[in-house]
Amino acid sequence: MDTKVLWIGFTDGSGMLEKPALEALTAACTIADGLGGELVAAVVGGSAETALGQIGGASPASVTTVTGETWSAPRYKTDAAACEQVAKTTEAGIVVSAAGSRFSRIAAGLAQRLGGAVDTQVTAAKVEGGTLKVDRWFYRQRMIGTIQRSTRPWVLSVAPGSFAPCAEGAVEATPLEVATESRTTPLGVEAGTSGAQTIRPDADVLLVAGAGWTKKQADGEVHVDVAADLILDFAESARASLGSSKSMVDLASEGQAVLPFLTHLHQIGQTGASPRHPKGLATCCHGEEPHAVGWRFINERRAINTNAACGWAQGKADVLYVADAFEVMRKVNERLK
Numbered sequence: 001m002d003t004k005v006l007w008i009g010f011t012d013g014s015g016m017l018e019k020p021a022l023e024a025l026t027a028a029c030t031i032a033d034g035l036g037g038e039l040v041a042a043v044v045g046g047s048a049e050t051a052l053g054q055i056g057g058a059s060p061a062s063v064t065t066v067t068g069e070t071w072s073a074p075r076y077k078t079d080a081a082a083c084e085q086v087a088k089t090t091e092a093g094i095v096v097s098a099a100g101s102r103f104s105r106i107a108a109g110l111a112q113r114l115g116g117a118v119d120t121q122v123t124a125a126k127v128e129g130g131t132l133k134v135d136r137w138f139y140r141q142r143m144i145g146t147i148q149r150s151t152r153p154w155v156l157s158v159a160p161g162s163f164a165p166c167a168e169g170a171v172e173a174t175p176l177e178v179a180t181e182s183r184t185t186p187l188g189v190e191a192g193t194s195g196a197q198t199i200r201p202d203a204d205v206l207l208v209a210g211a212g213w214t215k216k217q218a219d220g221e222v223h224v225d226v227a228a229d230l231i232l233d234f235a236e237s238a239r240a241s242l243g244s245s246k247s248m249v250d251l252a253s254e255g256q257a258v259l260p261f262l263t264h265l266h267q268i269g270q271t272g273a274s275p276r277h278p279k280g281l282a283t284c285c286h287g288e289e290p291h292a293v294g295w296r297f298i299n300e301r302r303a304i305n306t307n308a309a310c311g312w313a314q315g316k317a318d319v320l321y322v323a324d325a326f327e328v329m330r331k332v333n334e335r336l337k
């Protein structure tokens with residue numbers, strides 16, 4: 001049973017697979033190769049035609065699709081039913097998918113239905129002596145654990161940014177009929193923060209906004225509106241993900257001037273998130289250890305701070321620009337346009 005590795009990808013509203021799905025496909029490939037097993041693939045969503053042109057690089061032995069209006073929106077019952085039936089039909093020993101909201105919602109339930117085990121947010125996979133071992137972090141990314149299990153099927157969700165996306169190419173697929181119904185009807189999508197979505201796990205760049213943006217500047221005035229425009233402008237033009245320091249998001253509860261689009265969900269650090277992006281730029285943020293520890297998975301770190309003795313200068317950033325972030329970001333945004 002171990003030899004069948006099933007990858008499941010969910011298509012988005014336009015029928016495409018997003019980058020984390022293609023990264024999870026690389027993980028599934030790595031596992032199948034290591035075990036000397038067979039990679040099988042399944043695409044679930046409203047439609048799958050475009051997605052079938054994206055996964056050929058993995059050369060799956062077979063591809064199954066579960067498509068139609070029922071699967072155009074995420075929903076526990078219908079998604080779990082589709083994945084359960086695919087896993088049973090393919091007799092998968094290992095089931096792999098991206099740790100996005102859609103698979104994360106059903107991963108534990110799927111393992112329960114299959115009588116298997118589940119591990120989430122896997123960041124690495126290797127096969128040693130014929131045994132599959134996967135890594136995941138514990139205690140807010142402070143400890144890494146390597147897990148092996150004899151229970152099968154083993155359901156794994158793969159953390160975004162942990163593997164390179166699989167090369168594209170076209171494949172043929174066989175549709176699978178899944179009989180299921182649900183009393184839940186999705187009415188629409190509401191963004192978690194006001195306006196645009198600003199947390200983008202698959203972005204190439206992370207822009208961190210620190211509390212300095214809301215402090216009095218050289219002219220003795222606070223310029224929160226200007227700060228908001230500069231930050232959102234950059235986030236949009238560079239398709240960057242937004243993060244913030246704890247001080248920045250805590251200001252709201254202290255009744256001080258705030259950037260309304262930054263919430264505790266954006267907080268990076270010891271008591272916040274540790275996102276994975278190739279590059280990061282910290283602006284108006286001091287770079288204290290509890291914050292900088294959340295940057296451990298950012299490959300190239302840069303910071304802009306008026307203070308040459310700030311935390312970033314203490315070996316926490318690759319490059320520190322000692323400059324006014326208002327001026328620098330204005331120029332950067334002009335160039336991006």
Ligand SMILES: Cc1cc2nc3c(=O)[nH]c(=O)nc-3n(C[C@H](O)[C@H](O)[C@H](O)COP(=O)(O)OP(=O)(O)OC[C@H]3O[C@@H](n4cnc5c(N)ncnc54)[C@H](O)[C@@H]3O)c2cc1C
Binds near residue numbers: 215272283294305310
């Ligand atoms: C147990 C514990 C857990 C914590 N967890 C976290 C966590 O998860 N995440 C986190 O972020 N913090 C965390 N903290 C808080 C952390 O120690 C810092 O207090 C916080 O990160 C400071 O935020 P800041 O750098 O935005 O603000 P500040 O310390 O106020 O720094 C503002 C910076 O902006 C600069 N600045 C001002 N104007 C400009 C300008 N025009 N251009 C350029 N630079 C400018 C200033 O020079 C200054 O360095 C934790 C603390 C504790 C004790």
